Amino acid sequence: MTNALSNSSLHTPVPELAIEQQTLSNFEALEKLIREYTGSAPRGDLINDYVDRGIELAADAGMKGFTRLQESWLRRIYTTLRDTGLNSSRSEAWRSICLESLYQPFFALTHIYRERPHGRYCLRSMNREMQIISHYII
Numbered sequence: 001m002t003n004a005l006s007n008s009s010l011h012t013p014v015p016e017l018a019i020e021q022q023t024l025s026n027f028e029a030l031e032k033l034i035r036e037y038t039g040s041a042p043r044g045d046l047i048n049d050y051v052d053r054g055i056e057l058a059a060d061a062g063m064k065g066f067t068r069l070q071e072s073w074l075r076r077i078y079t080t081l082r083d084t085g086l087n088s089s090r091s092e093a094w095r096s097i098c099l100e101s102l103y104q105p106f107f108a109l110t111h112i113y114r115e116r117p118h119g120r121y122c123l124r125s126m127n128r129e130m131q132i133i134s135h136y137i138i
Contacts, residue, residue, distance in 0.1 A: 078105035
């Protein structure tokens with residue numbers, strides 16, 4: 001039994017795991033920066049890198065057939081941007097850029113929820129939330 005376990009671990013592509021771990025580490029570091037950013041200059045590069053890394057993780061999960069994990073990554077991006085954008089202790093410019101970037105995970109989640117039998121409920125809830133947030137931005 002131990003031989004079977006050790007043999008199966010030999011077939012795991014180590015470089016692929018290292019890339020995924022590096023992407024995850026970068027994603028978590030960017031997420032922390034976004035949540036805690038106190039500068040006055042809008043750092044769109046941080047937001048773009050964060051969203052790109054998160055979408056990369058979600059796409060990887062989707063290609064492997066892990067649709068719930070894919071949804072989880074996208075919800076995490078959405079929630080981080082939404083919560084930071086609504087955090088009144090952050091600068092107005094930072095909050096604005098976070099809220100303006102919500103459309104990316106929103107549209108990706110929209111596609112996932114359209115494919116699910118009961119996804120319309122999640123979609124309806126997110127649409128309502130986005131309508132309220134869009135009034136906040138305008």
